[in-house]
Structure formats: structure tokens, C-alpha cells
Amino acid sequence: MIRVFSCLADEHDHSFVLVAALVCLAGSAITLQLYDRARRRDTDRVIWTILSGIAGGTAIWSTHFVGMLGFNPPVDHAYEPVLTLTSLAAAILFTISGLHIAISSTNAPGFAIGGALIGVGICVMHFLGMAGLTVAGTIEYDPVLVLLSLCFAVGFSSLALVKTTYARNERGKWIGFGALVLAICTMHFTAMGSATFLPGPDTALVAHSVSSELLAITVVAAISVATGIAIYVLDVRSHQDMVETYRHASLHDPLTGLPNRGHLATLLPEVLHAAERARERVGLLVLDLDRFKQINDVHGHLTGDEMLRHVSASMMQALEPNELLARLGGDEFVTIRSGNPTNQELNELAARLSRSVSTPLPHTRHHLSVGASIGIAIFPDHAQRAEELLAAADLAMYRSKAMRGRDPMLYDPLLDEANREKSCLGFELQRALARDEFDLYYQPLVDTATRNVIALEALLRWRHPTRGLLQPGQFLPVAERHGLMLEIGNWALQRACADAVKWPADLRVSVNIAAAQILGQDLPTIVSTTLERTGLPADRLEIEITEDCITGDPVRALEVVRRLKAQGTTIAMDDYGTGYSSLANLRIFPFDKLKIDRAFVMDVTENHISSAIVKSTVALARDLGIQVTAEGVEREEHFLFLQSIGCTSAQGYLFGKPAQLSSLDVIQRETAAGANPVAARRGILAFAKAR
Structure with missing residues (x-):
């Protein structure tokens, strides 16, 4: 090793050594950066590997020959052009091959083998270049130092690719970069130290050899061309990558990567x-x-x-x-x-x-x-x-x-075109609130003992500009499908409370609440805010919910019902008897009222099964302390039956059809004759007068 240091200290122009070091540093950095890009790309990987190999091979060769330009052997010398250029080609080919092996590998041994091949290429390049050095004498090599230079090149090159590939931070990348620099430099100066130049008395230089000055021009040209190629390719690829990135982003979903x-x-x-x-x-x-x-x-x-x-x-x-x-x-x-x-x-x-x-x-x-x-x-x-x-x-x-x-x-055109019509209706629903196309109709609930009107149920209607007056069943399912029930339901609640505050103090308002209103928002807070804004007392508001509101999320529904009751509102289960778990819900939920579905009431005097269901429901509710309202009462015999079994209230065409507030006086003419008709009219008339 003393020979190596003496060669570096005494036989080299240090200004050239500095230039060689700078070339080595820059070339190694570019090579490893291109290698990292090639390894990370799925497309054009071969192009990036070749580009990286050209940069690396040129850096190795240029470092060697810049160092050779600063070398002062004790004999005259020149460079044979064919072997000199062959050494450049060898450096590039070995570097491309080593990088290809490393990029194709998935484990450390593969990366190390690729690096080792680059190290071998450094040695091949060096000794081919030395073979192209013609001197007035002979060159003898120290085999130990030659072997040591090979070990330096192979060992440090393998370390460079392994560390660069596995780098998880900047420290790992710097280690890989330093290892590649050491592979090139230690190999060159150790191999140069192994060479001894012996003058010969009559040895002439080869006629076709080139001078150091021409070699210097060649090295500069090689560096310039390699740098220019690298910059051009990088610029072109970067531009193409940018265009492709924007194009891909515009045509693909950023979350899943699928076409959009x-x-x-x-x-x-x-x-x-x-x-x-x-x-x-x-x-x-x-x-x-x-x-x-x-x-x-x-x-x-x-x-x-x-x-x-x-x-x-x-x-x-x-x-x-x-x-x-x-x-x-x-x-x-x-x-x-x-x-x-x-x-x-x-x-x-x-x-x-x-x-x-x-x-x-x-x-x-x-x-x-x-x-x-x-x-x-x-x-x-x-x-x-x-x-x-x-x-x-x-x-x-x-x-x-x-x-x-x-x-x-x-x-299926027959089935799906009906759905298309509903979809069109859904788009129109989104504009209906803004255009003030919704309205509330009211239907009375009467006390079965006195026939007095005790409450009015708010029923939603849509005054469609071309389809006419639409019933809830025609548009509410569409509203649920399009996620509009929150907005529509809250509007109906606000409007009903604002209307009811103008009624006589003993008249309640009943409002239907959708499942989305219970599960999709803080309903108790909205009810409390609405009552406060309109001035309607909580005990005059009756909230009707169906079993669909409960089965979606029973835990949340129970919490909402309890908070509503704590505010003083009345809670009624609507359409009782149509669900599959009504009895279980009665045990868990604190209902104030049951509303028996009209399907059981309309034939209660003709069908003994309907009669038995209504009787048992009324008896069960009485034992539980819950009031019962029968829906769909259309004939007097239905009302008398309900009255006889203790049903507390009734609702149906017998007492009045749903009507706008401005025309509720028509209910007077539709109130069925029976016990205490004057009292029945009294409630309607009082309401109409208050309006």
C-alpha cells in the first residue's frame, strides 16, 4: 500500500486528481439517481437502465482517463485509440449489465451481484485502458495490488447498490453514493500503484497512438456528450411524465386508480x-x-x-x-x-x-x-x-x-321506464321546496266519547306544476331514494307547528316523522328549536313514527324517543299491526298512543279476524296505559264498534277528509250524524274561526 500512496503523492498532478474526483462525484450521483428511477418505474424501465449505464460507464471511464492525464510516468507515452475507446464501451456495457441485474432482482444477493458486475467492469475498463497506453519501455504489475484493486471495485460497488436500493432515509443514500465513489477511486489508484514502468533503450511509440492532449479533448467530449444526453433524455422524459401524469389524473379516479x-x-x-x-x-x-x-x-x-x-x-x-x-x-x-x-x-x-x-x-x-x-x-x-x-x-x-x-x-323497458319516471320526479323534488310547491292538508282526529275534534294530523301534499296535486305515496318514496326526506320532513314539522300555534289552545297537531329524520339528524334538538321559534307548547305536538323508524337502528331510535318525551311531546306508533315486531316495540319504547292501521278497521264489522285484532289491541293498550286511535273510519257502524270496545279516538272520512286550512269548514258538512253532533261541529267551527 506504500507504493499506492507514493504513486498518488509523487507521480500525479494533483490538479488533475481533483478534477477526476469531481467527475467521479458528479457521475456517481447521476448514475445512482437514474438507477433509483429505473428501479421504481414499471414502464420504460429498459430505457432508464441504459441511460443509467451510459452515465455510470462514462463517469468510470472519464475518472480513469482524467486521472491518467495527471499521471507522470518516467517514460514517454501515448494512447492507442482502439483500445482506449474499447475501454469506454466496456465500462458502459458492464455498468448496464450490472444495473439490469440489480433492477431485476428483489433481494440483497441480486443487488450485490449486480454491483459486483459493475466492479468487474471498472477493472476491465482500467486494464483495457492501460493496455492501450503505449510507452517507451514496458509495464510490470504487482499481482497482490491488482487483486486488491479488484476486491475494492467489487466490494464497494456491491455495497453501493445494496445500500442505495434499501435506503430508507438520506443516510442510506449517502452511504451508497460514497461506496460507488470509493469503488472507482480506490480501484484506479490501487491499480496504478501496482504498475511499474521500465524504460527500454529503443522502444518507439506506436505510429497511430494519440497524445495526451487529444485524449484530454476526447475525455471532455465524452463527458459533454454523456451529460448532454442525460440532460436531454431527463428533460424529455420529465415532460412526457408530466403530460402522462396529468392525462392519467384526468382519466382515472385518484382513490382507486380505476378509469373515471x-x-x-x-x-x-x-x-x-x-x-x-x-x-x-x-x-x-x-x-x-x-x-x-x-x-x-x-x-x-x-x-x-x-x-x-x-x-x-x-x-x-x-x-x-x-x-x-x-x-x-x-x-x-x-x-x-x-x-x-x-x-x-x-x-x-x-x-x-x-x-x-x-x-x-x-x-x-x-x-x-x-x-x-x-x-x-x-x-x-x-x-x-x-x-x-x-x-x-x-x-x-x-x-x-x-x-x-x-x-x-x-x-326491462316496462318495469324500468316507470323507475325512470320516478327519477325525473326526484330531480323535480329537489326544486319543489325552493319553489314553495309543498302544502299541508289537515285531517281531524275525534274523541270517540264526545265526537269533538281533539287534534288535526298534518298530511303532506305536492302541488306539482304539471302533474297536479300529488299524494305522499306518489313522491315520498322517491324523496327517500334521493335523500330528500330530511329537508322535506323538517319543512313539514316547521310549517305544522307554525299553523297550530294559531289554533285553539286545546287542539293538538300530529306530524309524521320519517326514519331519515330520526336516524340522520339530531331530531330532539330540531323539535325543541322549532317549538321555541313558533311558540307552540310541546304538549300540543304529537309525533307519529312507524316501525321502519325503529328497526333501522333501535338503539338510536330509543334514545331519540326518550329525549322527545322528556321535552313533553306525545309519541304515537303509526300503522300499528303492519310490522313484524310491534309487541316487542311496545315493551321497549315508551309510546303514548297507538294508531291502528286502516287495513284492520275498514272491515272490522264484517271480518271476525280484524275484529279480534282491533279488540285485542285496544285491550292491550288499556292495560299498558296507552291511548288508541283507529284510522280509516268511514262508516258509522265502524265508529260505534270502536266506541263500544273503548277505543279512545278515531280518524277517517266519516269525520272529514284532509283539507287545506282555508277550506276546513267543509268538514262541517262531512261530519257524520251521531251522538253530540253540535259538539263535533263546535271544534271545527272554533278552529275555522281562529284561522
Whole structure:
């Protein structure tokens, strides 16, 4: 090693050594950066590997020959051009090969082998270059130092790639960079120290050798060309990468990586056009996740996003080559099946997607899962254009969702066009509140003992500009489907309380509350705020809920009911007898009133089963201290029967049809004759006069 240090100290121009070191530092940094980029890319990896190898090989060769320009051997010397250029080619080829092995590997031994091959390339380059050095004499080598230089090159190069590949922070990258610099420099100066130049008396230089000055120009040119190529390629690739990144972002969903709605809008017409030319069918499946909203609401949006990524990945694994998956937005996906599929093949695709969607997602200490409602439409059977085909599949999907996603649904014009009409109605509903198209009608509830009107039930109506007056059953299911029940229900509550505050103090108002109002907001606070704003006492408000409001989330529903009762409002179970768990709910929920569904009342005097149900309900309620209202009372014999069994109140056409406040005086003419008719009119007249 003393020979190595003496060679560096005494036989080299240190200014050239400094330049060689700078070339080595810059070349090593560029090489490792390009290697890292090549390793991380899935596309154009070969191009980046070659570029990295050219940069690395040129850096190795340039470091060697800049150092050689500063070397002052004791004999005349020159450079043979063929071997000199061959050494450059060897450096580049060995570096490309070593980087390719490392990039293709997945473990440390593979990275080390790739680095070792680069180290061998450094040695091959050096001794080829030395072979191209013609001197007026001979060169002898110390085999120990030659072997040591090889060990330096191979060892440090292997360390460089292993550390760079496994670098988790800047420290690891710096170690890899330093190791590559050491591989080049230690090999060069150790190998130079191994060489002894012996002058010869008559040895002449080769006629075609080049001088040091020409070699210097060649080195500078090589560095300039390599740097220029690297900068140009980097600039071009960076620009292309940027353009491709923007293009990919505009056409793909950022959460799942799937094609987005914009991509589908471009791709689907092309697929249909190609199928039309080939006279083939194309299947389109629209898939909407079931139970996803509950996961989002309960576990948060981060878990919801994780579920969407999980579902997307599962569906991608279930696809075949002629099938494409896209995300429309939210929890809705689309699959295109080309290749002239049969109905059976489309059903099989739907089954595969359904199974993949239901794959559970591990979450904390349990698993989360969703289902899928799937609609299928076929080109050209169901539609000729892309947007029409998508709309048809969407309608079929909603029919599947109405069936709770049990089976995928093929588009049916007769069934699904009715749903299309409902969808149009849904868009119109969104504007109805802003246009003040809703109204409340009121129907009286009478005391069965006195026939006095004791309350009025608020019933929602929609004054549609072209369809006329619509009943709740015609638009409320559509409102629920479009998530509009909160806004509409809260409007009805506010309006009913504002109307009722103008009535006689002993007249209550009854308001129906939807499940969305109970489960989707803080209903007790909204009721309290409404009562405070309108000035209506809480004991004059009766809130009617159905079993649908309870079964969705019984724990939350019970909490809401208890808080409402604590405020002083009356709680009634509407449509009693139509649910499957009414008795269990009576045991748990503190209801003040039961409203027997009209289906049991309308034939109570003709059907002994209906009669028995109504009798048992009234008796049960009496024992529980709960009042009972019978709905749908239309004939006098119905009323007399209810009166005889102790039913506390009644409601129906016998006492009045739903009417606007301004026309409630018509109820006078429709009040049935019977016990105490004067008292029955008294309540209506008092109300009309107050209005």
C-alpha cells in the first residue's frame, strides 16, 4: 500500500486528481439517481437502465482517463485509440449489465451481484485502458495490488447498490453514493500503484497512438456528450411524465386508480362503435354498493375510502381480459363486457363481481363487508347510444336495489321506464321546496266519547306544476331514494307547528316523522328549536313514527324517543299491526298512543279476524296505559264498534277528509250524524274561526 500512496503523492498532478474526483462525484450521483428511477418505474424501465449505464460507464471511464492525464510516468507515452475507446464501451456495457441485474432482482444477493458486475467492469475498463497506453519501455504489475484493486471495485460497488436500493432515509443514500465513489477511486489508484514502468533503450511509440492532449479533448467530449444526453433524455422524459401524469389524473379516479366517468364517456362510445361495425353485442353492468353508507357513517370516511379501494382491487382480480371496470363516483361502478357476450355470460360476470365485492375487509377486531346491487343493459338490444345504455343499466340497478340486491337485474323497458319516471320526479323534488310547491292538508282526529275534534294530523301534499296535486305515496318514496326526506320532513314539522300555534289552545297537531329524520339528524334538538321559534307548547305536538323508524337502528331510535318525551311531546306508533315486531316495540319504547292501521278497521264489522285484532289491541293498550286511535273510519257502524270496545279516538272520512286550512269548514258538512253532533261541529267551527 506504500507504493499506492507514493504513486498518488509523487507521480500525479494533483490538479488533475481533483478534477477526476469531481467527475467521479458528479457521475456517481447521476448514475445512482437514474438507477433509483429505473428501479421504481414499471414502464420504460429498459430505457432508464441504459441511460443509467451510459452515465455510470462514462463517469468510470472519464475518472480513469482524467486521472491518467495527471499521471507522470518516467517514460514517454501515448494512447492507442482502439483500445482506449474499447475501454469506454466496456465500462458502459458492464455498468448496464450490472444495473439490469440489480433492477431485476428483489433481494440483497441480486443487488450485490449486480454491483459486483459493475466492479468487474471498472477493472476491465482500467486494464483495457492501460493496455492501450503505449510507452517507451514496458509495464510490470504487482499481482497482490491488482487483486486488491479488484476486491475494492467489487466490494464497494456491491455495497453501493445494496445500500442505495434499501435506503430508507438520506443516510442510506449517502452511504451508497460514497461506496460507488470509493469503488472507482480506490480501484484506479490501487491499480496504478501496482504498475511499474521500465524504460527500454529503443522502444518507439506506436505510429497511430494519440497524445495526451487529444485524449484530454476526447475525455471532455465524452463527458459533454454523456451529460448532454442525460440532460436531454431527463428533460424529455420529465415532460412526457408530466403530460402522462396529468392525462392519467384526468382519466382515472385518484382513490382507486380505476378509469373515471370522463374516461368512460370517451371509451364507451368507441367500444360501441367497434361493436356496431363487427355486429357484436356489448354488455354494460352498473354496480352500486349496499351498506356502504352505514360503514361511512359509523366508521368514518377513511374507513369508507379503504373499503372502496378494497372492493375495487377485489373486482379487478375477478375480471377477464375483455372486461373493463370504471368508477362513476361515490360507491357506483361500471363494467364493460365486450366480445359479443351472451346473457348467461353477463350473469356469470355479475355473479363474479358480486362475490368479489362481498369479500370482507379486516378492520380492528372485526370484519366489514358490503353487498352489491347490479343492473345489466345490452347494446344494441336495449340502447343504441352510450348515454342511453348507461341510463338503462342504471335503472335496472335501482330495481335490483329495490329487491335488496338479491339478483342482478336485466333492463326491462316496462318495469324500468316507470323507475325512470320516478327519477325525473326526484330531480323535480329537489326544486319543489325552493319553489314553495309543498302544502299541508289537515285531517281531524275525534274523541270517540264526545265526537269533538281533539287534534288535526298534518298530511303532506305536492302541488306539482304539471302533474297536479300529488299524494305522499306518489313522491315520498322517491324523496327517500334521493335523500330528500330530511329537508322535506323538517319543512313539514316547521310549517305544522307554525299553523297550530294559531289554533285553539286545546287542539293538538300530529306530524309524521320519517326514519331519515330520526336516524340522520339530531331530531330532539330540531323539535325543541322549532317549538321555541313558533311558540307552540310541546304538549300540543304529537309525533307519529312507524316501525321502519325503529328497526333501522333501535338503539338510536330509543334514545331519540326518550329525549322527545322528556321535552313533553306525545309519541304515537303509526300503522300499528303492519310490522313484524310491534309487541316487542311496545315493551321497549315508551309510546303514548297507538294508531291502528286502516287495513284492520275498514272491515272490522264484517271480518271476525280484524275484529279480534282491533279488540285485542285496544285491550292491550288499556292495560299498558296507552291511548288508541283507529284510522280509516268511514262508516258509522265502524265508529260505534270502536266506541263500544273503548277505543279512545278515531280518524277517517266519516269525520272529514284532509283539507287545506282555508277550506276546513267543509268538514262541517262531512261530519257524520251521531251522538253530540253540535259538539263535533263546535271544534271545527272554533278552529275555522281562529284561522
